[in-house]
Amino acid sequence: MARSLSVLGRLLTVLLMLTAIFMVFAWVPNEAEQGLVQRIFYFHVACAWVAFAAFALVAVGGIFFLWLGQTVFDDLAYAAAETGMLFCTLVLITGSIWAKPIWGTWWTWDSRLTTTLILWMLYGGYLLLRALSEPTPQIARFAAVFGIVAAADVPVIIVSVRLWRTIHPAVIVTREGTHGLEDPRMVITLLVSLAAFTALLVWFLTLRMAMLRDADRLQTLMRNIALAEAALED
Amino acid sequence: MEHFPYLLAAYSIIFVLIALYVIFLQSRQARLRNRIRAAEARLARLDETVARRPRDAASS
Numbered sequence: 001m002a003r004s005l006s007v008l009g010r011l012l013t014v015l016l017m018l019t020a021i022f023m024v025f026a027w028v029p030n031e032a033e034q035g036l037v038q039r040i041f042y043f044h045v046a047c048a049w050v051a052f053a054a055f056a057l058v059a060v061g062g063i064f065f066l067w068l069g070q071t072v073f074d075d076l077a078y079a080a081a082e083t084g085m086l087f088c089t090l091v092l093i094t095g096s097i098w099a100k101p102i103w104g105t106w107w108t109w110d111s112r113l114t115t116t117l118i119l120w121m122l123y124g125g126y127l128l129l130r131a132l133s134e135p136t137p138q139i140a141r142f143a144a145v146f147g148i149v150a151a152a153d154v155p156v157i158i159v160s161v162r163l164w165r166t167i168h169p170a171v172i173v174t175r176e177g178t179h180g181l182e183d184p185r186m187v188i189t190l191l192v193s194l195a196a197f198t199a200l201l202v203w204f205l206t207l208r209m210a211m212l213r214d215a216d217r218l219q220t221l222m223r224n225i226a227l228a229e230a231a232l233e234d
Numbered sequence: 235m236e237h238f239p240y241l242l243a244a245y246s247i248i249f250v251l252i253a254l255y256v257i258f259l260q261s262r263q264a265r266l267r268n269r270i271r272a273a274e275a276r277l278a279r280l281d282e283t284v285a286r287r288p289r290d291a292a293s294s
Contacts, residue, residue, distance in 0.1 A: 228280035
């Protein structure tokens with residue numbers, strides 16, 4: 001049952017992704033000012049959405065781990081941080097590629113770009129902490145606090161285009177509070193891209209959490225082997 | 235088709251990075267499962283040896 005659900009989930013993800021690609025390259029019209037390069041926006045925004053959702057899950061997992069002490073929440077936080085890091089990297093790269101023809105530069109110290117880079121570095125630190133330490137309950141608690149504090153940057157990124165002077169476009173809802181996408185096909189393409197990347201996030205989280213469970217199981221087995229070997233030596 | 239190379243580069247990087255991550259996860263998962271199977275087999279052998287030992291000692 002679980003296996004067929006997993007296969008179905010993967011099929012749905014691939015189907016959604018193929019539909020999104022078709023819409024981006026063959027269906028959605030060009031934006032009037034930016035032209036062809038605006039099409040980067042659909043996957044760029046989708047990557048940002050799943051990165052923020054993943055980092056919010058790190059905070060939620062961390063809070064529940066500190067509260068209930070169950071390993072499953074720590075696994076969720078760790079898996080979400082790794083997946084979020086992948087999508088946050090994609091946000092920075094695709095944003096940079098879009099910026100070159102539109103702004104004439106690969107990078108500028110704009111408020112949204114800078115706060116996103118800070119988020120990337122914070123979770124880079126989180127992953128380094130987890131990768132370089134022994135998986136003890138103390139490190140898990142420390143990582144949970146780190147993950148919760150770092151997630152505070154997510155709302156800052158979201159409101160940054162309204163809080164500070166910035167050149168980053170506020171496309172979905174403009175600074176004037178109006179709808180930024182001029183054609184309904186653009187909205188549909190964005191929604192399908194968001195659905196495809198959300199499905200991808202769920203797939204990666206499931207896979208990564210299964211791996212963390214397997215790693216725990218291996219650790220228990222190794223402990224039991226050590227005990228059995230000690231019993232043999234006595 | 236102005237700026238097409240930028241569009242192509244952005245989408246290529248997205249798919250290459252996602253594909254590399256999937257390959258990385260699958261290979262790590264396969265390695266982990268192999269190590270679990272090997273550890274289970276080793277533990278079963280050790281348990282068998284530990285269980286047989288008192289009988290061996292008693293028979294000798």
